[in-house]
Amino acid sequence: MTPEAGPRAGDEAHVPARDLWDAERAAAAAVDERDLVAFLRELVAVPSLDGEETAAQRTVAEWMTAEGLATDVWEIDLASLTEHPEFSCEVERDGALGVVGWVGKNASDEGGRDLLFDGHIDVVPAGEAAAWTVDPWRGALRDGRVYGRGACDMKGGLCAALFAAKALHDAQVPLRGRVLVASVAGEEDGGLGTLATLLRGHGADGAIVTEPTSLQIVTAGAGSLMFRITVWGRSAHASVREAGVSAVEKFIPVFTAIREVEARRNAAGGGELFAAHRLPWPIEVGTLRAGEWASSVPERLVCEGRFGLAPGEDEASARREFEDALAAVAAGDAWLRAHPPLVEWWGGRFAPAVTDPDDPLVRTLAAATEAVLGRRAPLAGVTYGSDMRLLVNVGRMPTVLFGPGDVRECHMPDESVPVAEVAGAARTLAVTAVRYCGVR
Numbered sequence: 001m002t003p004e005a006g007p008r009a010g011d012e013a014h015v016p017a018r019d020l021w022d023a024e025r026a027a028a029a030a031v032d033e034r035d036l037v038a039f040l041r042e043l044v045a046v047p048s049l050d051g052e053e054t055a056a057q058r059t060v061a062e063w064m065t066a067e068g069l070a071t072d073v074w075e076i077d078l079a080s081l082t083e084h085p086e087f088s089c090e091v092e093r094d095g096a097l098g099v100v101g102w103v104g105k106n107a108s109d110e111g112g113r114d115l116l117f118d119g120h121i122d123v124v125p126a127g128e129a130a131a132w133t134v135d136p137w138r139g140a141l142r143d144g145r146v147y148g149r150g151a152c153d154m155k156g157g158l159c160a161a162l163f164a165a166k167a168l169h170d171a172q173v174p175l176r177g178r179v180l181v182a183s184v185a186g187e188e189d190g191g192l193g194t195l196a197t198l199l200r201g202h203g204a205d206g207a208i209v210t211e212p213t214s215l216q217i218v219t220a221g222a223g224s225l226m227f228r229i230t231v232w233g234r235s236a237h238a239s240v241r242e243a244g245v246s247a248v249e250k251f252i253p254v255f256t257a258i259r260e261v262e263a264r265r266n267a268a269g270g271g272e273l274f275a276a277h278r279l280p281w282p283i284e285v286g287t288l289r290a291g292e293w294a295s296s297v298p299e300r301l302v303c304e305g306r307f308g309l310a311p312g313e314d315e316a317s318a319r320r321e322f323e324d325a326l327a328a329v330a331a332g333d334a335w336l337r338a339h340p341p342l343v344e345w346w347g348g349r350f351a352p353a354v355t356d357p358d359d360p361l362v363r364t365l366a367a368a369t370e371a372v373l374g375r376r377a378p379l380a381g382v383t384y385g386s387d388m389r390l391l392v393n394v395g396r397m398p399t400v401l402f403g404p405g406d407v408r409e410c411h412m413p414d415e416s417v418p419v420a421e422v423a424g425a426a427r428t429l430a431v432t433a434v435r436y437c438g439v440r
Contacts, residue, residue, distance in 0.1 A: 020371055020431065023173050023439050027430040028372060030167035033423045037146060039063065040159040040422065041139030044148035050091040050122045053185040053193075057097040057121055060162070060183040067166045069101035069181070076185075076196045084199070086394055088190035090226070090347035098193065099183040100202050103168050104175035104437060107205065112176025112438035115361075116204035116397070117165070117429060118194060118387055119158030120187030123150035124411050131413035145416040153410035156417035157210030157403030157425065158183060164429035177437035180204060187387050190348040194387040198395045206361035206398045206436065207391045208429065212405030213380070215373065215421060215428075217365055219400055220273050220381035221388045222281055223309035223352035225319070228302065229254065229326070230342040233335075235299035244297030245335055248290050251301045254341055257329045258283055258305075261322060270310065273381030280383050281308035283322075304346075308383060311352040319345060350385025353392040353399065361398045361436065368432040369402075373424055382407070402428075 020028065048056035061073045076096045081087055107114045126136035126149045134140040136149040146156065161181045168179055180202060184193025211218075231251045236244025262283040270280030285305040291298030309318055323343050330336035355362065357379055369377040382401065391399040404421030 021434070023171070024371070024431045024434045026171040027167050027173050027434055028427040030171040031163055031423060031426045031430060033419070036159060036163045036423060036426060037141065037419055039162070040146050040151070040156060041141060043155045043159065044139035044146065044151050045137055047137050048121050048123055048150065049125060050186060050189050051093045053122050054095065054097050057099050057183060057185060060121065061097070061099045063162065064099070064101035064181075068169050069103055069165060071099070071101045072200070072202070074098045074200065076192070078192075081192060081196055081199070084195060086195055086390060087192060088347065088349040089186060089192050090189035091186070093186075096185045096193065096196070098196050098200060100180055100197060100200070101165065102178045102180040103165050104178040107177035107437065110176040110440065113206065113436055114177045114180065114204035115433050115436050116180045116182060116202070116207040116391070117161035118182045118184060118207055118209045118391065119154055119161050120184050120193065120387065121155070121158065122185050122188050123153065123155075124188055127413065133414055136415075144419050146419060146422075147414060147416040149415055152212050152405035152415050152417040153407070154211055154403060154405070156405050156422045157212060160404055160422050160425035161210050161429060163426040164433060167426065167430045168433060173434055174440040175433070175437045176440055177205070179433045179437060184387065191350070191387050191390050194390045195394065198390060203395055204397055206359070207395070208361075208365065208432070209386055209388050209391065209399060209401045210403035210425065210429075211386055211401045212403050212407050212410060212417070213382070213401050214406050215369065215377060215402065215404065215425060216380045217362060217369070217377045217400050217402050218380050218382050219357050219362060220311050220354045221352060221386050221401065222311065222381070222383045223313075223350045223389060224385040225307045225309065225315070225345055225349055226304065226347035227307055227322070228304045228344040228346055231301045232339045233297060233299045233301070236297045238295040238297060241297050244299070247298045247301035250333070250336055251303070253329050253333065254326060255285065257325050258285065261325045265321075270381060273379065274383070276380070277383050280381070281310050282383065283307050309352050311354045311381070313352060315351065351389040351393055353389040355392065355398045355400055359398045362400060364436045365400060365402060365428070365432045368435060369428050372428045372431050377402075
């Protein structure tokens with residue numbers, strides 16, 4: 001086989017690093033950075049909070065059609081979806097759109113492999129406007145970065161995937177499989193968009209979720225559960241507070257127990273992939289509400305938080321560990337013993353997921369990263385949950401996370417993503433697709 005003939009599916013181990021085949025070079029060169037940045041800015045300017053993703057989904061679908069991708073756009077049957085055992089969400093929705101576009105031909109017809117790129121369109125609220133130095137819904141371009149809510153998490157990664165598919169189409173690469181791009185709703189609150197995409201029948205031999213990984217290849221993702229704890233007290237006038245029992249005061253030993261459980265669960269660390277994280281499976285209380293009147297002893301406190309899960313961990317056992325720790329605290333306090341805290345599990349649920357580092361998808365992406373970016377991408381694990389869990393556990397396909405941006409930029413004021421990383425990701429994804437799918 002000569003370089004001019006191009007690689008076939010399975011040849012990824014034989015392609016020299018930093019040496020691109022003609023089809024790969026053409027695909028990488030076809031990524032138009034200026035158009036990529038323009039569309040990313042346009043997409044950031046379309047607010048897509050959870051439950052309000054449809055306008056942005058239509059923008060993506062229209063772009064796919066205009067750029068020559070085959071598309072499937074459908075109204076997700078939310079009522080039916082809720083019956084699936086892996087369904088979870090935290091936001092009420094009147095509707096949601098599924099959007100998938102693709103280039104190439106079915107791998108079963110051509111003897112190649114299919115590759116799915118998955119990116120979520122939904123974003124978290126922008127928070128206090130005064131904390132931003134730019135308009136969070138404008139898509140500002142400054143100092144080589146695009147700013148705005150969702151720029152990093154994860155419209156930058158979604159646009160990288162879209163422009164990788166566009167480059168393959170524009171370069172007329174004769175793929176032996178399909179490259180699909182799924183733009184999904186509802187990832188932030190449970191993953192309903194990716195679940196709906198899988199149930200629609202859009203699968204592949206491998207998948208890349210373009211979450212912000214700073215262009216590292218993530219082969220292991222932690223999971224998470226959402227908890228709610230209710231602590232009861234007894235109301236009284238604050239001027240005679242000793243006649244009552246403060247739910248806030250009774251929450252203090254509960255919170256101490258939460259921190260102790262977290263320390264115990266993280267004492268052994270997370271191994272090599274999670275070595276950068278002191279707390280690979282963190283537990284945090286994110287909201288806390290107590291009392292109804294400033295001069296009354298608060299009779300109830302409700303807190304909600306996130307409980308981290310380790311890869312391979314049994315979810316039921318993890319829940320019991322948490323519940324038993326809080327029960328032990330209650331047993332040691334006369335009031336809590338008579339009025340035990342209520343623990344509920346609700347909302348988004350993300351199971352851990354792992355892909356074999358030696359899988360052809362991982363090896364192909366690693367070699368493509370070195371060829372395009374001139375460096376070997378390290379393998380890593382992440383402490384957050386993602387749609388990787390659905391693609392691995394429901395879709396039964398090897399999946400990794402790989403995308404532009406730093407997760408520490410997410411969910412914060414002045415969220416941004418480097419243009420160079422978005423463009424680099426798009427070129428890397430395009431070359432990965434050529435090598436993984438193969439060419440005729």
